[in-house]
Amino acid sequence: xxxxxxxxxxIAEHVRDGQTVAMEGFTHLIPFAAGYEVIRQKRRKLTxxxxxxxxxxxxxxxxxxxxxxxxxxxxxxGVGSLHxxxxxxxxxxxxxxxxxxxxxxxxxxxxxxGASGLPFAVLRxxxxxxxxxxxxxxxxxxxxxxxxxxxxxxxxRPDVAIVHAQxxxxxxxVLIEGIVGVQKETxxxxxxxxxxxxxxxxxxxxxxxxxxxxxxxxxxxIVEAPGGARPSYAHGYYRRDNAFYKNWDPISRDRDAFRxxxxxxxxxxxAATHPAKA
Amino acid sequence: MTRTDxxxxxxxxxxxxxxxxxxxxxxxxxxxxxxxCNLARLTLAPGITLLYESGTIATKPxxxxxxxxxxxxxxxxxxxxxxxxMFNYWLQGGRITVGFLGAAQIDRFCxxxxxxxxxxxxxxxxxxxxxxxxxxxxxxxxIFIMAxxxxxxxxxxxxxxxxxxxxxxxxxxxxxxxRTEGPSxxxxxxCLMKPDPETKELAVVSIHEGVTRTDIEEHTxxxxxxxxxxxxxxxxxxxxxxxxxxxxxxxxxxxxxxx
Numbered sequence: 001x002x003x004x005x006x007x008x009x010x011i012a013e014h015v016r017d018g019q020t021v022a023m024e025g026f027t028h029l030i031p032f033a034a035g036y037e038v039i040r041q042k043r044r045k046l047t048x049x050x051x052x053x054x055x056x057x058x059x060x061x062x063x064x065x066x067x068x069x070x071x072x073x074x075x076x077x078g079v080g081s082l083h084x085x086x087x088x089x090x091x092x093x094x095x096x097x098x099x100x101x102x103x104x105x106x107x108x109x110x111x112x113x114g115a116s117g118l119p120f121a122v123l124r125x126x127x128x129x130x131x132x133x134x135x136x137x138x139x140x141x142x143x144x145x146x147x148x149x150x151x152x153x154x155x156x157r158p159d160v161a162i163v164h165a166q167x168x169x170x171x172x173x174v175l176i177e178g179i180v181g182v183q184k185e186t187x188x189x190x191x192x193x194x195x196x197x198x199x200x201x202x203x204x205x206x207x208x209x210x211x212x213x214x215x216x217x218x219x220x221x222i223v224e225a226p227g228g229a230r231p232s233y234a235h236g237y238y239r240r241d242n243a244f245y246k247n248w249d250p251i252s253r254d255r256d257a258f259r260x261x262x263x264x265x266x267x268x269x270x271a272a273t274h275p276a277k278a
Numbered sequence: 279m280t281r282t283d284x285x286x287x288x289x290x291x292x293x294x295x296x297x298x299x300x301x302x303x304x305x306x307x308x309x310x311x312x313x314x315c316n317l318a319r320l321t322l323a324p325g326i327t328l329l330y331e332s333g334t335i336a337t338k339p340x341x342x343x344x345x346x347x348x349x350x351x352x353x354x355x356x357x358x359x360x361x362x363x364m365f366n367y368w369l370q371g372g373r374i375t376v377g378f379l380g381a382a383q384i385d386r387f388c389x390x391x392x393x394x395x396x397x398x399x400x401x402x403x404x405x406x407x408x409x410x411x412x413x414x415x416x417x418x419x420x421i422f423i424m425a426x427x428x429x430x431x432x433x434x435x436x437x438x439x440x441x442x443x444x445x446x447x448x449x450x451x452x453x454x455x456x457r458t459e460g461p462s463x464x465x466x467x468x469c470l471m472k473p474d475p476e477t478k479e480l481a482v483v484s485i486h487e488g489v490t491r492t493d494i495e496e497h498t499x500x501x502x503x504x505x506x507x508x509x510x511x512x513x514x515x516x517x518x519x520x521x522x523x524x525x526x527x528x529x530x531x532x533x534x535x536x537x
Binding site: 027071077086090124128148182185212233235240242 | 411
């Protein structure tokens with residue numbers, strides 16, 4: 001049963017130290033506001049799951065919230081490295097970060113398997129890749145019907161899924177449109193789900209009978225957080241802030257600059273104030 | 279009409295674009311491949327179908343995306359599908375003719391590293407990782423690779439095989455059960471290279487204007503082979519350069535505007 005709550009209350013109630021948390025959104029609709037609140041509430045020892053860690057996990061990792069990262073591509077898109085992620089992996093700062101590293105196809109299928117109630121996913125992939133040697137969560141199995149060899153990865157079943165969406169209606173049904181990524185799979189794979197939305201409306205105004213809608217009974221908490229995906233974007237609401245992504249590079253390269261930025265823009269802020277600039 | 283006022287990077291992009299055909303269905307990597315694929319669409323291959331791993335099918339961006347999932351890609355696509363569907367039905371299903379990849383390291387058999395420099399457990403440089411590349415390299419009909427030519431990129435042995443090329447060479451792909459061709463072309467800012475039909479070792483097949491064999495040898499980390507017949511890469515035409523520069527100028531303007 002979904003509840004309309006504040007962001008602070010949603011994180012306080014549903015996200016606990018040591019949990020496995022997936023904040024998804026494939027470049028689009030990245031739940032930054034929720035990530036900032038997790039940082040403010042000082043969650044620790046999280047296993048963070050996300051196909052593309054992006055700035056949101058660079059910040060969580062740099063602030064010491066994560067113990068393990070499950071991912072498939074950890075860069076600043078079109079810009080370069082995620083420097084806080086690199087610093088954690090290369091130098092253990094602010095604490096060591098264990099990696100469970102997959103390909104995109106495997107991550108997407110692992111969420112789909114979780115949503116489907118299956119123990120594992122199969123895919124035609126990883127052939128010849130050294131990822132098989134460094135990730136024990138990649139196996140090769142034989143098709144019981146043809147004998148063909150295919151890759152298998154365990155289903156992802158996060159304790160908590162957090163996604164951002166365009167809007168929810170007052171019954172708590174959620175609409176996601178544009179690049180829909182793996183959010184539906186992530187929400188349905190997780191034990192609990194928090195959805196932040198641009199707005200809560202009387203009529204969902206789904207543009208098609210085939211729109212991606214999460215029914216209210218699949219979501220535990222809905223939070224109205226306008227602008228909550230910035231500096232990523234919300235299709236139909238605001239564009240991706242590419243300048244923010246570029247400006248993040250020098251901030252994140254330097255430990256002190258990073259901490260100062262987080263102090264000024266996140267720790268010293270509230271859920272209602274969302275950093276506009278990097 | 280050919281021009282002389284172009285950069286090595288522009289030559290690389292133009293040469294890569296020329297390798298694409300109007301009936302290709304191309305899985306596009308971000309960065310240099312994205313520029314080449316869209317240049318192809320705007321010049322010699324207007325019918326080309328471009329797909330990005332964000333799920334955008336047959337997209338026609340007016341400006342180059344900074345990320346793999348900019349809104350521009352969705353707004354100009356005929357359809358945007360979930361990411362799992364993109365990798366399963368479209369890539370794994372065998373619907374893609376060409377995959378276009380970049381590389382941090384590449385060896386003589388086109389094995390690609392985008393994961394780590396140094397040992398995996400204690401890397402000197404932690405690179406972004408695989409993204410969609412391992413399955414792109416497995417499942418696309420063939421693979422084109424773009425990389426700036428340097429001996430730190432073109433290395434004797436990659437530190438990590440993120441995406442399998444031709445393995446140890448020869449029939450290594452088919453021995454692993456792969457039914458796709460794998461890497462068939464490498465485009466750099468100095469030359470074009472193709473795998474030998476039998477050994478699969480890369481050989482230079484075309485050299486860009488103003489580049490010597492010695493330049494290529496000095497910028498390759500192994501003793502690079504040259505094909506029996508090596509062509510001169512035609513320099514960019516005025517049209518190619520104008521279209522590419524317009525594309526980059528539009529892109530720069532769009533990326534500065536944030537709201």
